[in-house]
Structures are given as C-alpha cells and as structure tokens.
C-alpha cells in the first residue's frame with residue numbers, strides 16, 4: 369500500500385471559488401488532518417513562510433507565489449512541512465489564481481524528496497461559470513489551468529441557465545477532453561470524494577485513456593480537416609462569438625508495439641523541445657518484448673512510465689493523448705509511426 373501523503377492541488381482564476389472549495393473539503397472531512405499551503409501572489413508569509421493559522425487539524429503555510437520561487441521556495445516550504453511537529457495526513461495546495469500551475473505539478477513528479485513523501489492525488493480546477501467564457505479568451509493562464517486539470521468544478525452554477533452550462537462543458541472538453549467536469553454551487557459536490565481521486569495512478573490513467581473519444585488511428589491518412597475536438601465551439605446563446613482556443617487535445621490509437629529505445633529517445637526530445645506548448649501527455653503503451661502495459665504520463669518535460677497489467681492474449685496497441693497548443697496532428701501521426709518496432713503496414717496486414 370502507498371503510505372505517502374496524498375496531495376490535492378487547487379487551481380482556478382481569481383475569485384473562482386478556490387477558498388470556498390478548501391473550506392468545503394475541510395468541513396466534509398473532519399477526520400483528516402490537513403496541511404495547507406496557500407500560495408497567494410504578493411502575500412508575504414509571516415516569518416518567512418511559517419505557520420500563519422492553526423487549528424487542531426489544520427495548519428497553514430504561506431509560500432508567496434509558488435511558481436515564481438519553485439526551485440528554492442517550494443522545496444523549502446515542503447521541507448519545513450516535513451520537519452514540523454504537526455502531524456498531517458493530507459496536503460492541500462491552493463495556487464495563486466493568476467499563475468500557471470505546471471511548475472508545482474512538476475515538482476511532485478520530478479523532485480525526489482517530494483516524491484518520496486508525497487503522492488499527487490489530483491489537480492482540481494475551479495471555473496467561475498459566470499465569467500469563464502470571457503476569461504478563457506482573455507487569460508492564457510485560465511486555459512492552462514483547465515488544460516492541466518484532472519477535475520474541473522464548474523462553480524457558481526447558480527448564476528447561469530442550465531443550457532448555458534452545457535455549452536460551458538463543451539468549451540472545457542474542447543480544451544481538455546480528459547478532465548472530469550462537475551457543475552457545482554459553492555464548490556459543493558456530494559457523492560464524489562474529491563480527496564481520493566487517484567488521478568495520477570496507473571489505473572486511472574489507463575481508464576481515462578481508454579475512454580477518450582475521437583482517437584485517430586496512427587498510420588491512417590489524417591484528415592486534413594481539423595479533428596472534431598479541435599473545431600472551435602460555436603455558442604448560439606449568451607455570447608455570440610467563436611472561441612479559437614489555442615489549447616486542444618488530440619488522441620492517437622497506435623496499432624502494434626513501440627520500440628522502447630526509439631520511443632524513449634523521441635519522447636524525451638519531443639517533450640523537451642515543446643515544453644512551452646505541450647502541457648500534458650498520457651496514455652497506455654505497448655512496447656515490443658515487454659509483457660506489461662506501460663502507463664505513461666507527462667507534465668511538460670517530465671514523464672514517467674509505470675508498469676500496468678499484463679497484455680495477455682489481447683492484440684497490442686497504444687493510446688496517447690496530447691494536450692497542448694500548436695499541436696500538429698499530422699506530424700505526431702508520422703512521428704509515432706516511425707517509433708513502432710515493425711512498420712505500420714506490416715502490423716495492419718498481420719491483423720488482417
């Protein structure tokens with residue numbers, strides 16, 4: 369059993385309802401002992417980032433802006449947390465509304481001391497229904513927050529009409545089609561334990577990759593038209609304008625198995641050279657001569673592959689979902705084809 373402390377990262381633009389969610393989570397889980405890192409931009413933590421508020425089951429640290437001080441600041445905050453005499457069994461991080469949360473997510477996937485002690489459970493993004501559409505157009509951070517989320521809470525659902533809510537859901541799916549979306553009021557969601565989503569676990573990644581809609585098959589001629597997911601979503605009510613979102617999701621189903629070395633070399637350099645435009649990649653991989661499924665996930669240039677279940681007699685395939693901007697579907701298709709252990713034509717003719 370994984371005994372590391374679970375971490376929930378809460379993102380969302382200014383005023384979207386992050387603090388409301390934090391309070392709701394604390395209220396819903398009286399049995400938990402929380403540590404909270406508040407990451408308010410411009411706020412100076414008392415005593416260089418020490419405890420600023422205490423309760424029997426909660427203690428808070430203020431960290432300034434995590435994304436601006438990640439390398440030393442965040443590491444220092446985490447070390448303080450681990451050294452403190454306060455016991456806690458869940459870490460909540462509220463990120464500043466105007467920041468891109470990727471650096472903090474990356475810290476949990478790449479910094480060894482952090483990984484040894486903490487398990488990233490999920491990234492929850494709050495979106496304010498009333499002004500989300502405008503913010504998506506105006507604020508690139510909002511699009512990134514949505515792109516990196518595992519769960520999007522469409523908050524303040526009380527302020528809009530039901531049919532408009534459906535349209536907002538479609539806008540979010542257009543940006544990040546792997547996120548689970550829940551409309552909520554005052555960040556209140558019953559029936560789902562938001563603290564135990566295990567979004568970064570191999571099982572969840574596998575499940576969400578398998579259920580991804582509109583996968584294009586690698587090796588088939590890519591339609592020169594943009595895929596369904598990349599079409600701008602047109603709204604017929606309230607706002608009469610089109611969104612030309614720069615962030616999109618593409619999914620590929622790749623027959624056969626990858627050559628592990630070719631895949632590794634390509635993926636490492638692809639993510640490195642595209643770290644400003646590729647936010648998240650996840651999926652299931654089949655590698656030649658490897659009996660288990662490889663469960664893949666990347667946040668910017670950091671990636672990891674975990675062993676999943678054995679393939680058994682199942683026909684081999686891989687699924688990869690890319691979330692980012694300026695993604696070239698045709699180029700990705702051609703590149704992925706080149707990484708296969710056998711030429712795609714041979715795989716297809718074997719399959720009949």
Ligand SMILES: Nc1nc2c(ncn2[C@@H]2O[C@H](COP(=O)(O)OP(=O)(O)OP(=O)(O)O)[C@@H](O)[C@H]2O)c(=O)[nH]1
Pocket residue numbers: 380381382383384385386387388389464465494523524525526527552553554555
């Ligand atoms: N009508 C309505 N108001 C809400 C809802 N959720 C939160 N609010 C209100 O929206 C305001 C902002 O909520 P917060 O939780 O402080 O938002 P935040 O994201 O933490 O804000 P910052 O820390 O400024 O980024 C508060 O006045 C809340 O009471 C909701 O579902 N409906």
